[in-house]
Amino acid sequence: MTTQSAELASDSLNTKLTINDQVYDVTHQARVTLLDLLREHLGLTGTKKGCNEGACGACTVLMDGQRVNACMTLAASCSGKSVTTVEGLAGPDGTLHAVQTAFIDQDAFQCGYCTPGQIVSAVACIREGHTGSSEEISEWMSGNICRCAAYPQIVAAVEQAAAQLED
Numbered sequence: 001m002t003t004q005s006a007e008l009a010s011d012s013l014n015t016k017l018t019i020n021d022q023v024y025d026v027t028h029q030a031r032v033t034l035l036d037l038l039r040e041h042l043g044l045t046g047t048k049k050g051c052n053e054g055a056c057g058a059c060t061v062l063m064d065g066q067r068v069n070a071c072m073t074l075a076a077s078c079s080g081k082s083v084t085t086v087e088g089l090a091g092p093d094g095t096l097h098a099v100q101t102a103f104i105d106q107d108a109f110q111c112g113y114c115t116p117g118q119i120v121s122a123v124a125c126i127r128e129g130h131t132g133s134s135e136e137i138s139e140w141m142s143g144n145i146c147r148c149a150a151y152p153q154i155v156a157a158v159e160q161a162a163a164q165l166e167d
């Protein structure tokens with residue numbers, strides 16, 4: 001073993017966490033973020049890397065039901081946590097989540113790069129009850145940037161899904 005690989009080996013950690021109701025036991029370097037763990041180690045590429053510095057929301061996932069930026073979360077800090085990514089929203093039979101359906105119905109995307117983060121964030125926004133008005137939705141979705149400026153359609157999609165889920 002070379003000195004460098006010995007250093008890498010000694011730098012490796014083991015993290016056990018649940019992702020989309022499946023338990024994973026992953027060995028990774030200490031510096032690996034949750035975003036890179038999802039995308040590079042586990043092949044869950046639905047969660048997107050935009051700025052990689054906590055400013056755009058493209059990497060939004062739920063951790064124990066709360067929105068987090070996966071690019072700003074060390075994988076090692078997720079031990080014992082339950083993470084939900086966009087891949088985990090549809091039902092076991094593939095039925096789309098109401099938020100996913102609403103994004104399609106409202107045409108709430110153009111390039112689609114921000115969309116997984118927007119959808120995951122919207123699920124939490126609705127659960128948190130921050131859907132009293134379009135202004136409130138915009139405020140509580142403001143951590144998710146859309147470079148295509150599909151904001152009116154995104155708000156409309158959140159309103160549609162909220163109306164359905166809160167029935």
Ligand code: FES
Pocket residue numbers: 048049050051052053054055056057058059060069070071072
């Ligand atoms: Fe994480 Fe932009 S990629 S906030």
Ligand code: FES
Pocket residue numbers: 108109110111112113114115145146147148149150
């Ligand atoms: Fe293109 Fe949002 S749809 S960045």
